[in-house]
Amino acid sequence: MKLSYKLFGAFLASVLISLSSTAFAFTACQVTDIGGVDDKGFNATSWKGVQDAVAKHGIGSKLLESNAETDYVPNLNSFVSEGCDIIVSVGFLMGEATANAAKENPESKFAIVDFAYDPTIPNVMGLIYNTDEAAFLAGYLAAGVSKTGIVGTFGGINIPPVTIFMDGFVAGVNHYNKTKGTNVSVLGWDPESKEGLFTNNFSSLDDGRAFAQNLYDEGADIVMPVAGPVGLGSAALASELGTDSLKIIGVDVDQYVLDTKNQSVYLTTVEKGMDATVLGAIESAKNGSFKGGVYVGTLANNGVRIAPYHDLSSSVSNGLNNEIKKLRSSIINGFLSVKN
Template identity: 65%
Template sequence: MFKKLYLVVAVLIIASMALSACQQAATPAPQEPAAPKIKVCQVTDTGGIDDKSFNATAWKGVEDAMKELGVEGKYLESQQQTDYEKNINAFIEDGCDLIVTVGFLLGDATAAAAKANPDQKFAIVDFAYDPEIPNVLGLVFATDQAAFLAGYAAAGATKTGKVGTFGGIQIPPVTVFMDGFALGVKYYNEKHGTNVQVLGWDEVAQTGLFTGNFESTDDGRQLGQTLMDEGADIIMPVAGPVGLGTAAAVQERG
C-alpha cells in the first residue's frame, strides 16, 4: 500500500517538475535593452557637404560607419564662417558622441568649444593643435606628396610647356598642395632637362593666385580662363567646388 502511495507521489513530483520546465522553456527570456547608438555629427566648412573634397570624403566615412557599425550620423552645413560656432554648439546640445569639424578655418571655433566642453570628443580635418587639446583628434595628411606626383605627371604631359595651379584661400592646407605640385614639376625638369613653367604659384616666394573663397564656381571659371590665356594646358585647382568652374572653362575651350 505504502509502496503504491510513494510511487504515485513520485510520479506526481516528476510530472510537476516536467510541467514547470516546459513552462520555463515556453516563457521567453527577458530582453536586455538595446545599447544606444553612437552619434557622430559633422560640421562642414563653407564648401558644403558635396564639395567633391574633404567635406564629402569625411561624410562618406560617416556613411560607411552608419552602414557597417550601426552608428547614427548627421551633419550641418556652414553657409558662412559665422556658422561654425553656432553649428558646433548645436551638436553639443544635441548630445553627439563625436563632433567632426572639417577644414582649417574651423580650427579656432573647434578649439574654443573643446576647451569649454572637456568631456565632448572632437575630431578636425586639416588641423593639428600644438600643444595638443586632449579631447580633439587632429587629422592631417601628407597631401604634398600626392600633389608632387600630380606636378610630375603634368610636366610630363603638357604640350605647351606651361601648367597652372591656384588656391581658394591662402592657408597651409591649400598651399601645401601647391608647393607639392610646383616641386613635382621642378623635379621633372631636373630629371629630363626640360623647362616646364608653373603659372599661379611660386613656392619660394609663397605668392600666387587665390580666389579668396571655396564656393564661387564663377571665380574658378575666371582663373581657369586666365591661366589658359597665359598658355597653361593643365590646371590643378586647390579650392574645393571652385574647381568645378575651372573644369567647365576647360571643357568650353575643348
C-alpha cells in the first residue's frame, strides 16, 4: 500500500514537472473549423504556419479542433482564458465568433484566415488572399490544356473565399478565349449570377467523386474542386479514369505533395500561402508590431501562386508555360485585371 502511495506521488510529481515545462514565454494558438487539422487544406496549412513559428522562434503552440460550429465560441473562449498571446482562427465561417471574442477581450490578439472586417477591429488581423489572381492563371492553363474544350469547377459553400477561386478560374478561361479566339467553356460557376455547383459541405469525399463524375459526364476533362478535402474524392475518380480523361486542379496547398496517393492527377494547385501569412501574423504579435486590419496575400508578395505541374508537365507546352509566366508578371504589374 505504502509503495503504491510513493509511486502515485512520483507520478504526480512527474506530471507537475511536465506541466511546468510546457510554459512558454509566447504561445500561439489555433482554432480549426470543422474540417479539422488533417484536412490537407487550409486548416492544415495554417497550422503549418504556426509550426513554422514554433521551429523558428521556439514559441509554444496549442490547437483546438472544432467538431461542430457550436464549438467555435467556447474554443475561442478557452484560448482567451488560457492566456494565448495570439489566437489564429481559421476560416470565413468563424468570422462572427472571432469578432465577438475580440470585442469582449480587447487585450487578446486575434488573426483570422479568410475574413476581412469592415470596419476593422483593432485587435484582429484579417488575412485575406487575392486568390483570383492565381486562379486566373490556372483557368488560362486549363483552357490551354483541355482537349474537349470544356472545363469544370465546383465549390464547398457559396461564400466569398470559395467563389473567388471560381471567379478567377472563369476569368482565366475567358481571357484564353479572347486571346486565342477559342470557345472553351466552364461548367459549374456563373460569375454574373453568383450561382453554381456546390456540395454544401467541406467534408464528403463521396460528393467530391460524384460532382467530378457529373462534370466529366458533361464533357469536362479538367476539374477544379474548391471544397477542401472534398477534392480528394475527385482526385480518386481522376486516378481511376486516367489523366487523359480527367485532370484535377487542386486548391489551397500543393496537392501533389499532400495527396500522395493520387498525386499524378494534379495539373497544378491554386495555392494560398496561409502558412506564410499566419507565420507573419504570429511574428508581428511577438515583436510588438501587431496591428488590427487586413493583410492581403497577392501574386506579388507570393501570398497566392500556382504550384508546379509535376507529373503532368508534359501536357503543358512550352509556349503555354511562357504565356502564363508573362500573364503572371502583367498581373503583378497591374497591366491585366483578373476580374471578369
